Amino acid sequence: MADGTDMVSVLVTDHEEIKEFFRQIESTSDPEERRAIADRLTAEVARHSVAEEMFLYPAARKVLPDGDALVDEEIEEHDEAERLFKRWEDMAGDDPEFLPTYQKIRDGLLHHIDEEEEPKLFPQMQAALSPEDQQDLGDKLTKAKKLAPTRPHPSMPKEPPGDMLVGVPLGVFDRVRDLMSGRPTD
Secondary structure, three states: OOOOOOHHHHHHHHHHHHHHHHHHHHHOOOHHHHHHHHHHHHHHHHHHHHHHHHHHHHHHHHHOOOHHHHHHHHHHHHHHHHHHHHHHOOOOOOOOOHHHHHHHHHHHHHHHHHHHHOOOHHHHHHHHOOHHHHHHHHHHHHHHHHHOOOOOOOOOOOOOOHHHHHHHHHHHHHHHHHHHHOOOOO
16 A cells, blocks of 8 residues: 555556556465455455545546536446446355456456546546646545545445445444454455
8 A cells, every 4th residue: 555645656556556456356365365365456446446536536526627527437346346236245256257357357347447647537636737736636545545444345335424434333343344354455
């Protein structure tokens, strides 16, 4: 997890970590290892998505002329990924649906990452925000990830203030649940 960097650096670092989890899943045939990697991927995507929904997307709505439409599309993509992650959450690494579900998750996330990084969200946000505002947003994203849920919660609010009110308690609950179950998240 990136610390003390601007918003794009924080989020691109997350995207690279997500892609690394994809490579790891695709390089193993061990069902237990595959499931453990899937749990870490799920936790990373959950934290990343909640942080974006708490801070990046509200900022985009404020500063971008087409911010509402852009953010609505991003949230729709988050919702679809979250539904897939929820379905995937209890599958064993050798479940016949594990890899087909993973492929849908991977394809959707790669599309989402590509859209954020080029040509849409990140370049527009960099143009609209001062370096100081980008740094402040990066700090907020990093802090939010430390408290965000580690599991999919499709019915969780996606906009402030609901996401902030529900996100932290769910994050604490998820971390206790992860600890008690031995589920890997980092």
